[in-house]
Amino acid sequence: xxxxSGFDSKALDHLTAAVERDIAAGLYFGGIISIRRGxxxxxxxxxxxxxxxxxxxxxxxxxxxxxxxxxxxxxxxxFQAIERGLITLxxxxxxxxxxxxxxxxxxxxxxxxxxxxxGLPSMFEARPGMYIDRLDETIEAICKxxxxxxAAGNRVDYAPLFNHALxxxxxxRLDPKKRAYRDIMREDLFEPLGMIDTSMGVRRDLKERxxxxxxxxxxxxxxxxHSDLGPNGAFEEEHAEMPWVGCVSTAHDMMRFAEMLRLGxxxxxxxxxxxxxxxxxxxxWTGDKPNEFYANAIRAVGxxxxxxxxxxxxxxxxxxxxxSMFGTLASASTFGAHGAGTTIFWVDPERDISFxxxxxxxxxxxxxxxxxxxxxxxVLAASL
Numbered sequence: 001x002x003x004x005s006g007f008d009s010k011a012l013d014h015l016t017a018a019v020e021r022d023i024a025a026g027l028y029f030g031g032i033i034s035i036r037r038g039x040x041x042x043x044x045x046x047x048x049x050x051x052x053x054x055x056x057x058x059x060x061x062x063x064x065x066x067x068x069x070x071x072x073x074x075x076x077x078x079f080q081a082i083e084r085g086l087i088t089l090x091x092x093x094x095x096x097x098x099x100x101x102x103x104x105x106x107x108x109x110x111x112x113x114x115x116x117x118x119g120l121p122s123m124f125e126a127r128p129g130m131y132i133d134r135l136d137e138t139i140e141a142i143c144k145x146x147x148x149x150x151a152a153g154n155r156v157d158y159a160p161l162f163n164h165a166l167x168x169x170x171x172x173r174l175d176p177k178k179r180a181y182r183d184i185m186r187e188d189l190f191e192p193l194g195m196i197d198t199s200m201g202v203r204r205d206l207k208e209r210x211x212x213x214x215x216x217x218x219x220x221x222x223x224x225x226h227s228d229l230g231p232n233g234a235f236e237e238e239h240a241e242m243p244w245v246g247c248v249s250t251a252h253d254m255m256r257f258a259e260m261l262r263l264g265x266x267x268x269x270x271x272x273x274x275x276x277x278x279x280x281x282x283x284x285w286t287g288d289k290p291n292e293f294y295a296n297a298i299r300a301v302g303x304x305x306x307x308x309x310x311x312x313x314x315x316x317x318x319x320x321x322x323x324s325m326f327g328t329l330a331s332a333s334t335f336g337a338h339g340a341g342t343t344i345f346w347v348d349p350e351r352d353i354s355f356x357x358x359x360x361x362x363x364x365x366x367x368x369x370x371x372x373x374x375x376x377x378x379v380l381a382a383s384l
Contacts, residue, residue, distance in 0.1 A: 005037045070242070077189065096170045110170070122158060125161065156292065197250040202248055262352065346376070353379070
């Protein structure tokens with residue numbers, strides 16, 4: 001048995017073999033998995049191709065659409081706004097976006113949005129068939145369509161769209177410099193953290209390396225952009241502003257983001273947020289409530305649906321036995337985020353492990369959950 005950066009390297013060979021079997025079976029097309037322990041690289045491997053046609057190999061510097069991992073970036077901007085005194089966790093959304101007010105919406109706070117307990121319906125689009133790449137149009141539609149189905153705080157139900165679109169708009173309206181949302185994200189997160197190949201929208205210099213996502217019929221809606229680039233063209237728009245799904249990145253940049261969180265908000269001298277905020281963000285705030293968005297799907301295939309275990313915008317492994325993308329062997333404090341059928345990162349603070357997985361070929365939700373659980377458990381079993 002040999003060890004590398006706190007892992008049994010032969011045991012990590014099982015990870016390589018598992019991914020290669022999956023690709024050979026057509027479960028997905030390829031991707032990159034990167035692992036660090038205590039800041040030292042322990043595993044980094046590039047797999048397969050960008051599409052079913054297998055005519056374009058994934059490269060080490062390939063740029064992936066992150067989908068809902070974008071929400072993790074929006075979380076950081078919200079935390080920065082809190083630390084700068086622009087807003088608080090208990091601020092009502094309507095105090096910043098008054099057109100969102102009225103009725104039960106008056107009681108929805110920043111905390112409710114971050115913990116997916118706002119009482120809003122779990123919807124993928126605010127208006128069927130609308131363009132989604134412009135934030136102002138999305139917010140206008142949300143303010144008309146996002147009507148609570150119950151009071152905030154009663155239920156946990158993951159929001160694919162509403163919550164982080166509203167959070168992003170709050171950040172934009174509160175910005176003292178009156179910048180566009182995509183500029184705030186670049187100047188206050190990506191540039192300080194050295195995430196040079198990450199952007200909101202597909203930045204022009206990244207287009208050649210961008211792997212256009214293939215949905216394979218595994219997503220319930222189209223994603224239209226104003227350039228009319230196809231049924232999911234919003235993910236090819238250069239100037240997209242979608243705080244819930246709109247970012248692209250590389251495995252290298254995503255590892256920098258994960259490492260910043262592992263180290264309590266600071267990386268290489270750049271302090272993005274405080275360690276106090278990171279600790280609060282990775283604390284479970286939803287008690288024993290299930291995440292209704294996933295619970296029924298997990299139970300339907302015979303899995304164990306644990307409580308939702310949501311922190312402030314991040315998912316947390318929690319102490320219970322149950323189906324988890326972070327693995328059944330992960331420490332209870334493990335936290336991270338994932339994107340539709342393809343992307344994930346997680347940090348196990350107790351073991352000092354940071355994990356990034358960016359894959360091509362979108363999988364069905366339940367299949368994706370089990371894929372990452374299985375692969376994460378291989379990683380955790382290999383740790384020494």
